[in-house]
Amino acid sequence: MNGGPTASQRFFLGILPENPVYRQMLGMCSTLAVTNNIQAAVTMAAAVLFVLVCANLIISLIRHWLTPYLRIVIFTLTIATFVTVADRALAAFVYPMSKMLGPYIPLIIVNCIIICRCEVCAAKQGPITAVADAAGQSLGFGLALVSLAAVRELLGSGMWFGSRVLPEAWPDWVIMVLPPGAFLTFGLLMGLVNWFTARRAGKEGA
Amino acid sequence: MSYLVDIFLIALSAALINNFIFYYFVGICPFLGVSRRVEMAFGMGCAVTFVITIAAAIAWGMTRFVLMPGAPLAQWVAGWFVDPETAKAVDLSILSYIVYIFAIAASVQFVEMYLRKYFPLLYRSFGVFLPLITTNCAILFACLTIMSQVAGVDDPAARWDLGRSLTMAAFGGLGFTLAIVIMAGIREELDACDVPAPFRGAPIALVVGGILAMAFMGFTGVDSGIKTALTRPAAMGVQAVSPPPAPVVATPAAEPGKQGAAK
Amino acid sequence: MTTMSAPAAEVKAPPPKDDGREKGSFQGWLVILLAVVFGGLLAAVELTLGPAIAANKRNETLSRIPELISVPAADSQKLDIQPLAIPVTRDGKTTTYRVYRADRDKHPAGWVIQATGQGYADRIEILLGLSPDVASITGLFVLEQKETPGLGNKIAAIPWRSQFNGKPTGQALEVIKGGATQASQIDAITGATISSRSVAAIVNRVTADLRDRLAAEAGKEAS
Numbered sequence: 001m002n003g004g005p006t007a008s009q010r011f012f013l014g015i016l017p018e019n020p021v022y023r024q025m026l027g028m029c030s031t032l033a034v035t036n037n038i039q040a041a042v043t044m045a046a047a048v049l050f051v052l053v054c055a056n057l058i059i060s061l062i063r064h065w066l067t068p069y070l071r072i073v074i075f076t077l078t079i080a081t082f083v084t085v086a087d088r089a090l091a092a093f094v095y096p097m098s099k100m101l102g103p104y105i106p107l108i109i110v111n112c113i114i115i116c117r118c119e120v121c122a123a124k125q126g127p128i129t130a131v132a133d134a135a136g137q138s139l140g141f142g143l144a145l146v147s148l149a150a151v152r153e154l155l156g157s158g159m160w161f162g163s164r165v166l167p168e169a170w171p172d173w174v175i176m177v178l179p180p181g182a183f184l185t186f187g188l189l190m191g192l193v194n195w196f197t198a199r200r201a202g203k204e205g206a
Numbered sequence: 207m208s209y210l211v212d213i214f215l216i217a218l219s220a221a222l223i224n225n226f227i228f229y230y231f232v233g234i235c236p237f238l239g240v241s242r243r244v245e246m247a248f249g250m251g252c253a254v255t256f257v258i259t260i261a262a263a264i265a266w267g268m269t270r271f272v273l274m275p276g277a278p279l280a281q282w283v284a285g286w287f288v289d290p291e292t293a294k295a296v297d298l299s300i301l302s303y304i305v306y307i308f309a310i311a312a313s314v315q316f317v318e319m320y321l322r323k324y325f326p327l328l329y330r331s332f333g334v335f336l337p338l339i340t341t342n343c344a345i346l347f348a349c350l351t352i353m354s355q356v357a358g359v360d361d362p363a364a365r366w367d368l369g370r371s372l373t374m375a376a377f378g379g380l381g382f383t384l385a386i387v388i389m390a391g392i393r394e395e396l397d398a399c400d401v402p403a404p405f406r407g408a409p410i411a412l413v414v415g416g417i418l419a420m421a422f423m424g425f426t427g428v429d430s431g432i433k434t435a436l437t438r439p440a441a442m443g444v445q446a447v448s449p450p451p452a453p454v455v456a457t458p459a460a461e462p463g464k465q466g467a468a469k
Numbered sequence: 470m471t472t473m474s475a476p477a478a479e480v481k482a483p484p485p486k487d488d489g490r491e492k493g494s495f496q497g498w499l500v501i502l503l504a505v506v507f508g509g510l511l512a513a514v515e516l517t518l519g520p521a522i523a524a525n526k527r528n529e530t531l532s533r534i535p536e537l538i539s540v541p542a543a544d545s546q547k548l549d550i551q552p553l554a555i556p557v558t559r560d561g562k563t564t565t566y567r568v569y570r571a572d573r574d575k576h577p578a579g580w581v582i583q584a585t586g587q588g589y590a591d592r593i594e595i596l597l598g599l600s601p602d603v604a605s606i607t608g609l610f611v612l613e614q615k616e617t618p619g620l621g622n623k624i625a626a627i628p629w630r631s632q633f634n635g636k637p638t639g640q641a642l643e644v645i646k647g648g649a650t651q652a653s654q655i656d657a658i659t660g661a662t663i664s665s666r667s668v669a670a671i672v673n674r675v676t677a678d679l680r681d682r683l684a685a686e687a688g689k690e691a692s
Contacts, residue, residue, distance in 0.1 A: 025408055028234040029343045062499060070496050074503065076311065080304040081507040085514050088300065092518040095525035103350040106303050110341045112235060156618075174619035179229055180419035187405075187412030195404035224591075300515045361565045426617070427589045427663060434587070 004125050007132035014136025020113045021144035022193050027113040030104050031145060032182040038161050041149035043097050045142030047086045047105055052114050052134040054082045059122035060130035066123060075118045076109070083108045113141060151185050152176045211436055213373050219429050220374045221381035226344045228419040233344035233382055237389060238411055240335065247390035249332035251383025255376060257314055257336070258345050262375030264309040265349035266356065266368050273298050273305060274357035299357060306349040314340050344382055348375045388418060530569070530583065530596065530612070537598030537608035538571055538579025539634075547573050557678045566679060570686075577601035577687055582679060583612070586671035589663040591615040593624070597675055599638065603684045609633040609672070614664075621664035629658055629665075638676040644669045 005013060020026045027048075034044045055078050059066075066074065087105045090098035098105065108114065117137055122130040153159055156176030158166035175181050226232050233254070240250045271279040275297040284293035318336045321329040339345065351374065355366040366374075392414050401410050535545035549572040556565045569581040580599040585592050591614070598608035611625040623629050632655050636642060640653045644666045649656045657665040 025238065026235075028238065029231050032234060033231040058503075062503075065495055065499050067496050070500060073311075074500060076307055077304065077500070077503060077507065080307050081511060084300060084303050084511060087303070088514050088518045088522065091525065092521040095522075095529070103347055103354075106350055107232065107343050107346060109303060109307050110343050110346050112341055115341065172619055174617070175420070177618050178423065179231065180416045180423065182231065183412050183416030183419055187409045187416060190412065191402075191405040191409035194409065198404060300511050360567060363563055363565065430587045430589055430663065430667070 004121070004129070007129040010121065010125075010129055010133035011136035014133060014138075015140045015143065018137075019140040019144060020116075020137050021141060022190060024113075024116070026116055027111045027141060029107060030111060031141075031148065032179075032186060033104050034101060035145055035149040035152055035182060035185075036156065036177040037153045037159075038146060038149045040097065040100055041145040042142065043090070043094065044101060044104065045138060045145050047083075047090065047101075048108060048111070048113070048141055049135070049138035050086050051079065051082045051108055052117060052138050053131055054085075055079050055114055055118055056122040056130040056134040057127055059118045060125065060127040063123050063125075071119075071123065072115075075115055079114050079118075080109050113137060148182075148186055148189060151189065152181055156181060209369075211433075213369060215429050215433060216370055216373050217377040218432070220378040221384070222422065223425040223429055225381045225385055225422050226347065226378050227382060227385040228415070228422040230347060232347040233342055233386075236335075236338065236342060237386055237415070238408055240338075241386050241389040241393055241411070244387060244390045244394060247386045248383065250335045250338075251379070251386050253332040253335040253339055254342060254344060254382055255379030257310070257317055257339050258348050258379040258382075259372060259376045260313040260317065261306075261310045261345050262348050262352060262371050263368065264313060265306055265352050266366075266371040268305055268309065269302070269353050269356045273302050273353075275299060299353075302353055302357075306346060306353075310345050310349070311340050344378070348378055385418070385422075389415065392418075530581075533596055533610050533612075534569055534571055534581050534598075537581050537596055537610055538600075539598075539607050540571070540573070540578060544573070548578060549573070555679065555682060557682070559678060564678070566675070568679070568683070579607055580683055582675050584671050584675045586667060586674065588614055588667040589616055589621050589661070593664075593667055593671065595668065595671055597633075597672055599676075599683065601687060603638060603680055603687065605638060606633050606636045606672070606676075609668075611668070616661065616664045620658065621661040623658045623661065624664050624668050629656075630668075632656060633672065638680055641673045641677070642669045 004010075014020070018024060021028070021031050030044055030048075034040045055075070058078050059075065062074070083106060086108070087098070090101070090105060117133060121133040125133075150160065154165060155173045156178075157172050158164060158170045173181070176185065220226075224230065227234065227237050236250050236254070241247050269277075271277050273280070276294060277296075277298070280296045280298050281293050284296045314336055318329075318333060321333055321336075352366065352371045355371070359365045389411070393411060396410060396414070405413070531550060534550055535541070535548060540548060551570045551572070553568045553570055554565050555568050556563050558564075567583040569583075571578045571581065579601055580603065582597045582599065583594070584597060585594045587593070593611065593616070594613040596608075596610040596612055597606065598610075599605070600607050609630045611630065614622060614625055616622045616624060632649075633642075636655075637652060643654050644657045644662065645654045646657045646662060647659075655665065655669055
């Protein structure tokens, strides 16, 4: 059952080298939808962290009894349950934020990151590795969301975390907080990440 | 406002104005993954439209009769175990998400089997995409929209019926197909372009998506314009509505409305 | 307690798919076990958090009421708020308005009406505060809107919506581009005339529909 990367390897792999958003291109819906301000992005990442850690832990604990037929059913059941818990908890404790994120919290159920991590890691490795993997992947996801939200909120409204950062004279690029801004920013940032990776690989090669 | 106008506006809004991809960002994964060739994109779009309509029907039925607070079926079942007064308070909405995702999975399975058996030709054209669809956000999103329009509405008159729900789902699916086919058409042309190396693949697709989203933003406000035009006398309210002769009794006051409409 | 038993019933459907392997029979039990555990978890969550969520939903509207009927926040505890549902039939279509009646020391302190209408981009939902005699508007709050950021969404900002304070309800409000002069006029937001008009239209509809009903209610109490 062992033989995969260790817990600490899994954790660090998730943050940058196997970043779920920039590298694996998973969970794009929420990445684009909730990044018009940083607070929403952080809340979303926290919800994903909770769901992913719980789901990975449960799947890892029962991994010996999983069969191919029912595996996906069990994954879905587990994920849907924890998403419901996260959704209710947000509505109870941070109601305005829960209202703002709206359907994107329940949409975590079909976020490919979670089912992918259950399949790739939790169904094969022990609970500690699975939890480390979940934490690493969620941090990577959060990092990607915040990087995108930081650019969009700054350029779109001149603010960070809801308080003014740029001078009043800054003409807010409203397009950045609108849907097209999400596509453009994400496309450009991903291009930038690719460019850096290619350059570093080129230097190491030379 | 007549029912047909309402249906028309819901269809317009779901397909173009609040496009699933360009406005709500649901279904981005296939939008980027399956948009390399037009035929593939079209097949995917058809499969999504097909499944989304079936899932919407199930979601509407489940929400209306089982899941929403005070749903008749849940009340009836609960009535066997507890007294009727307690049964009225039954609220199964916490199970909504689980029920929806399994409804989607079940309808995907069903559609796949049905197509393979009776329409092998159709199955060959878009059957391969069916298993992928279970994790397509667009379908769960349609179910969630129906949930908010059925269970989240106070006024029973404003609650969506099956027709409205199906219209939203089917035209949402059409809008998805439109978006993904346009995207595939552009990407086929992009193959012939000299794109800078770091931008090849997903990044340039996203930038193109951004420009398309800007184009789709042009539809914003079309529905409110049409709605205002169709219901002008009552809704505009810009012209003066003279105070009506005060009806003293607190019966449903139809007077002010009629005056407004007569202007 | 019906919530307890229901989750299990809901998800028991998959197990019959037994693949006949060694693990297979155990797998069925596993799914049932998980369903029961998760059902219990969800029931526990619903029981502990349900009241808090319901309270949040209620407070979202209730907390705005003192401000809308110009009662200082410090006195908000003294208000006795009573929700009413008032159906109004217009052009053969019945709309049910949610009206909050606020009383202070057994005297009417004002009315707050929740109403929705079509905006430029999507539905706009507002709360409208009216004086006890329903003669003038005392406040306007935008609960929900998805108008264009930077333009239309200024309808939710104080500078614009405070224009409505003190406007008479007897006459329909008119939206004017640049420089409202008369009592029944509202300045349009530059670049968002449609959003401005939409809000004014909702306000006009509410006052036209409910003015006499509420005045009659208030008069009934007084006599």
